Amino acid sequence: MFQKFTETAQPEQGPKRLTALRAEIRAEGLDGFLVPRADVHQGEYVAPRDERLSWLTGFTGSAGFCAALKDVAGVFIDGRYRVQVKAQVANVYTPVPWPEVSLADWLREHLPEGGRVGFDPWLHTPAQIKELEEALDGSNIEMRRCANLVDRIWHDQPGPPTAPVIAHPLEYAGQAHDAKIGQLAKELSDKGLTSAVLTLPDSICWLLNIRGSDIARNPVAQGFAVLSAEGRVVLYMAAEKLAEVRDTLGTLVEIRAPSQFESDLATLTGPVGVDHATAPLAVVDALEAAGVEQRDLTDPCILPKAHKNATEIEGARAAHRRDGVAMVRFLAWLDAQPAGSLTEIDVVRQLEDERRATNALRDISFETISGAGPHGAIVHYRVTEATNAPVEDGQLLLVDSGGQYQDGTTDITRTMAIGTPGREECEAFTRVLRGMIALSRVRWPAGMAGRDLDVLARVALWEAGLDYGHGTGHGVGSYLSVHEGPARLSRTGTVPLEPGMILSNEPGFYREGAYGIRIENLVVVEEAPALPGGTVPSMLRFETLTYVPIDRRLVLPDMLPPADRDWLNTYHAQCRERLAPLVGEMVRPWLVAATAPL
Template identity: 50%
Template sequence: MFQSFKTTSDPSQAKPRLARLRALMAEEGLDALLVPRADQHQGEYVAPCSERLAWITGFTGSAGAAVILKDRAVLFVDGRYTVQAGEQTDPALFEVDSLVDNPPREWMKSNLSTGAKVGFDPWLHTVGEVRALQKALAKAGASAVPLKRNLIDAVWEDRPDEPVGPVIVHPLKYAGVAAEEKLATLAGKLKAEGVDHTVLTDPASLAWAFNIRGSDVPHTPLALGFVILSASAKPKLFLDERKLDQEAKAHLTSLAELYAPSALTTELAALAKAGAKVGLDENLAADLLREVVEENGGTVVHFADPAALPRAMKNETELAGTRKAHVRDGAAITEFLAWLDAQDAGSLTEIKVVEQLEAIRVKVGEAMQMPLKDISFGTICGEGPNAALPHYRVTEQSNRKSAPGELLLVDSGGQFFDGTTDITRTVAVGQPTEEMRKRFTLVLKGMIAISLLRFPEGTRGADIDAFARNALWRHGLDYNHGTGHGVGSYLSVHEGPQRIAKTGVTKLAPGMILSNEPGYYKPGHYGIRIENLIIVSPAEPVEGGDIPMHSFETLTLAPIDRRLIEPALLTEEERAWLNAYHRRVYQEISPLVAPETAKWLEQATAVI
């Protein structure tokens, strides 16, 4: 199995751990310590050795931070994790506050006394984050103190080792463009901007640029490492050679000079001493890298990760691969939904559902000669009130049995050599209520609105987010997460910089893959989310139009539960889209599934 159901949260350990940490803070002369949920690469998915926030608080969510004071501690999480944070932490030790409405720097600005010293690890905060932190603390008369060592690591006696997962070469038949060509293009960008060097700190950019994949973090094929790209010299790649077999080492040494990760700061300092102009992405690069350059006489300029946009804009080979992956995954999801529909409600548990889905994905991948390499994230499977937690993860302790009259939400995905998938379906267990049907249909209307959208070149994700919420807003409802995230090509299921959200500032461009997943959550009762993946594509021109337009191509192929749809709430255009989508699902998926599943699918995709 790819997924564990054992909880790694242990709030009972927080008290002695806090005591040891506070003793060390006193030795360092600190009044507060900032503990982010981050590693040196600022990634969403981190290795066990970097789960510092979970170790000190018990909270295991994918985003958060803590401020530890001498006699007080606060955990900051976003709206996805408010309930989870309360369940996983000891309320006698940790207050819970909003990461969005009252982030740590704002909280400290209001709660710290004049002269307070706040320690932070400059490896775990970006250049932009530290600048904002310093500005906020200055208003309170406090100061930010970069630490020479991580204090959590100093008291974490059984901290796991750094990962050394094997690296593989990602074949050209999946990558579409040779690594030599990608690296030459990136060097050209540096030269055009007058930048001597830049540091790629995002492992996804490293993987994309060098056509490699790794296994250092859960569910995402990343090799943790760094790259110094230069405008006119061979790249320097900082990667633990224990990860490399003969093929991978030969591939990489033909492209770059290989160094141990510990040599990064030394090599960067040497370039800075030569008077180099070094570009760092202020939203991605650790502040320690800025320190190294500036302390050694170099010049730092803001330079966005040059691999981020070309990585997001998939080439034709990658798009062809992801279409195949979604047909394959659609067959697996359809087999799963048919199995689910045949079960007695009382016989199901969340863990049983997750295990069955994973087993089907493995079986279908093998049958279609493209094995499932991993799930693309820990499956979200919530029954009844658990579905109202958008990022709920079932454990042996929380495992809920299904019951008639509830909703089951399953958000899952797979990693295949030719693509990364992510799909959410919400299904009725027994007879849904009228309220459930109405609110499900409002969510569906939002998903269809994005699917049908045409928009001008240059449109950002923030410009279209409201289309997905409009039907809900009209009924005084909403959801507390973005509408869509970017998706990689056998890379991260949450890929930037593209997203459909109020904060989505990147222009949507052809080849970008995004999720389309509006939802609705009624705490303590049920949750609804419907998710398809979509590709940004040039739109067909219309008569009389005079500007280039884009539209979305839907990738995901699986039925949407008709029992939860209230047809009277759909417009003719929405109904036509849904019927056409279901017709396509039946045509493409029915030949790939078992005959009894194909019969089930015919009913599941019948015209509304």
């Protein structure tokens, strides 16, 4: 069984744990302490030993933080988690809508006479602390580095992950690791840098063509690395984890114990590149304390990792074709079950079984979201044994899921009608679909970023005074993290979209307490062919990777413009053409019916 349905967080322990934390705050002579979701690698997903926010508060979302003061403790969450947080944290914690309310403004309000707020410099980036301190200027509030106070009171904290590392073969990576090292080393040299510190596990795994399982659902191995301009890498990772790949890493990679990392920073010769947006502040502190010149440098792996090569793109197509078969078999099974006979967990288990039956699944790519009725309105809902609900007649069922395959990572959301859907639900679904189609069809001049396209997914919703509180799309790795930077489709996406970038296209709408709707395909940016008479020298478009039927029962054809209806009919014809030979005779009739033209 891949997914567990027991809830590891213990929100009932929140009051006691907050009391213990406040005792440590007082002992340190502080007035507060910050508890982020992040670990030392600033990843969205963390190992059990780094679940400090969940352990303290009960909140299990993948983004947010707690600011614990002597008389108030705020849990800061974005639009995805406004509903979830209410159900998870005890009343000693106050949910704070973020970023609408900034941490600086909140601290000014609750520490009007000034105060000292502690933070662990290994869990915050230089950019985060700089921004916070600038926003607090003149407030007499001091941000102070200190030991991690949660670790002091978490007496049964798990140890660090020790899973073995495996090689990611050239047939899937498309480029040898020594070639990647040489390419990036030259870029460092051209910039006048002697080395770069790498702290993101997916960057290190991409660079060295290795994969791991230190983080659930993300095939990464945790560690640090220093890439030199001479074309060598020092990898700080437990040697026992690397037994299977030591020979394949070769002579360009030297392995050292993680415990040596901080002290070795002092021995570097500058200028050293450090990504102030992703590295721990403690790295910059160590370099500055040793007098080593350092410069703010975007992680040199991030952009080339996002630009999937031809081998990776072809692998993504194969992974999505395989995953599409599993999804179609699952959807056909779902339609055959009487309304009210299933629970949300039944749905998850069947979908996992279908993916496992491909005999290629390494893991699911995140905890499957299976939300029936009002649970669908919780954007990142995770079903547990305590919350498991029946899938009732007349409800919408939102299923957001994905698979990790050696040739690619998938992420797909489909919203299905159980029984006969209501008019309101169909109207909202059709508006969401129009937004997804708008992004699927768009051509745009090269150089534009996700923020320039995000509006297209929302126009049909805005026409009815509706919207959704999350970004429209995120980057996706190649058998790596399902959420990958730097590009995104959102109002905050400033990185230009470039060929080879794989992103999600997932607008939605959520009626709290009633239903949720989201439709998600993965797409890859590609060059758009020139049009007769066109004057824009270079244009881009999306190639759709995901081919799985969209529930026609929820579509109101009269609300679809002709071009959108044509797109949907063509898309469904392609689903049928690609998948019908692969799904088996028992499922093929369902696929033919599900992809019939409107």
